[in-house]
Amino acid sequence: xxxxxxxSAADLDDRYTRPAREFARLLGKGGHTLxxxxxxxxxxxxxxxxVQEAGGRLVGVSVEFLSAKARNGVDEMVVAKDLAxxxxxxxxxxxxxxxxxxxxxxxxxxxxxxxxxxxxxxxxPVVLLNTAGFYDGLKEQFRRMEDEGFLxxxxxxxxFFAEEPVGALAYLEESRGVE
Numbered sequence: 001x002x003x004x005x006x007x008s009a010a011d012l013d014d015r016y017t018r019p020a021r022e023f024a025r026l027l028g029k030g031g032h033t034l035x036x037x038x039x040x041x042x043x044x045x046x047x048x049x050x051v052q053e054a055g056g057r058l059v060g061v062s063v064e065f066l067s068a069k070a071r072n073g074v075d076e077m078v079v080a081k082d083l084a085x086x087x088x089x090x091x092x093x094x095x096x097x098x099x100x101x102x103x104x105x106x107x108x109x110x111x112x113x114x115x116x117x118x119x120x121x122x123x124x125p126v127v128l129l130n131t132a133g134f135y136d137g138l139k140e141q142f143r144r145m146e147d148e149g150f151l152x153x154x155x156x157x158x159x160f161f162a163e164e165p166v167g168a169l170a171y172l173e174e175s176r177g178v179e
Contacts, residue, residue, distance in 0.1 A: 001030075001032045001033070001095045001096060001172065001173070001176055002032070002033045002035050002059065002093055002094050002095045002096075003027055003032050003033065003034060003035065003094065003095065003096050003097070003098060003172060004035040004036065004090050004091065004093065004094030004096070004097045004098070005023075005034060005035070005036045005047060005097075005098045005099075005100055006036075006037075006090075006097065006098070006099045006100065006102060006106045006109040006110055006113075007020070007036070007037075007043050007044060007047060007099075007100035007101065007102050007106055008042055008043045008044070008100070008101055008102035008103055008105075008106060009037065009039045009041050009042040009043065009044045009069070010042045010043060010102075010103070011041075011042045011043075012042065012043055012101070015131070015132045016043065016101050016131055016132065016134070017043065017046050019129070019131045019132075019164070019165050020043055020046050020047050020050070020100055020101075020131070020165075021046055021047070021049075021050045022050075022165045022166075023047070023050075023098070023100070023129065023165035023168060023169065024046070024047045024048075024049070024050025024051045024054065024056075025050050025051075025053070025054045026054075026165055026166065026169045027050075027051050027054070027056055027169065028050065028051040028052065028053065028054025028055050028056030029054045029055065029056075030056075030169065030173070031055070031056070032051075032056055032057075033056060033057035033058070033059055033075070034047065034048060034051040034056055034057070034058050034059065035059045035060075035061070035090055035093045035094045036048065036058075036059075036060060036061075036090075037060065037061060037062065037063075037066075037086070037090070038060025038061055038062035038066075038070045038071055038074070038077055038078075038079075039060075039062065039066060039069045039070065039071065040069060040070065040071035040072070041069050043100065043101070043102075045071070047100075048060075048071055048074075057075045058071070058074040058075050058076075059074070059075060059076045059077075059078075059093055060074050060076070060077045060078070061077075061078050061079075061080060061086050061089045061090045061093070062077065062078070062079045062080070062086070063079065063080045063081070063082060063083055063085075063086045064079060064080070064081055064082070067079050083105075083108075087108075087109055087112055090109070091112075091113060091116070091122070091124075094124060095124060095176060096124050096125045096126070096127075096172045096175065096176060097113050097124055097125070097126045097127070098126075098127045098128075098129055098168055098172070099113075099126070099127065099128045099129065099135075099159075100129050100131065101129075101131050101132075101134045101135075110128070113126055114126065114158050114159060117153075117157070117158050117159075118151065118152060118153055118158060125160065125171065125172050125175035125176065126158065126159045126160065127159070127160045127161075127162050127168045127171055127172060128159050128160070128161050128162070129162050129165065129168045130161055130162065130163055135161075139161055142155055142158075142159070143155065
């Protein structure tokens with residue numbers, strides 16, 4: 001399975017890097033491919049290292065203004081002209097999506113895939129990995145959107161909230177019929 005991971009390129013402390021590394025190892029050991037923003041810095045590097053060390057493939061989609069930070073030695077690297085093209089390419093190459101901790105870029109990518117799902121333009125499974133409760137506030141906001149009628153579909157149709165890496169990958173494999 002090609003699993004797109006949206007996540008931060010920032011250097012983060014162990015409460016975020018440890019679960020990211022664990023997810024990366026599970027992804028690689030499962031024979032899956034990481035599709036990610038292509039950067040070789042911060043949490044993006046942690047995940048790419050973990051997948052590669054565990055025998056998984058790496059497919060990066062960088063963007064022109066960040067291409068100096070693109071990782072070398074990957075199975076495939078594409079450089080998009082802008083962020084909109086980057087998001088489109090990431091989603092095209094993915095069978096499933098995992099949203100890890102991140103900033104505004106990660107949030108932008110997350111809302112894009114959820115909007116596509118909401119309107120029936122994709123049926124790819126989406127997991128929000130709520131490491132260290134990072135997305136508790138967003139989870140509450142999504143529930144409020146659902147409760148107050150802002151979502152035309154049940155929240156559970158749009159995204160699965162996982163608290164641990166093993167649960168995130170198990171959900172994706174079950175959703176895609178991978179054994």
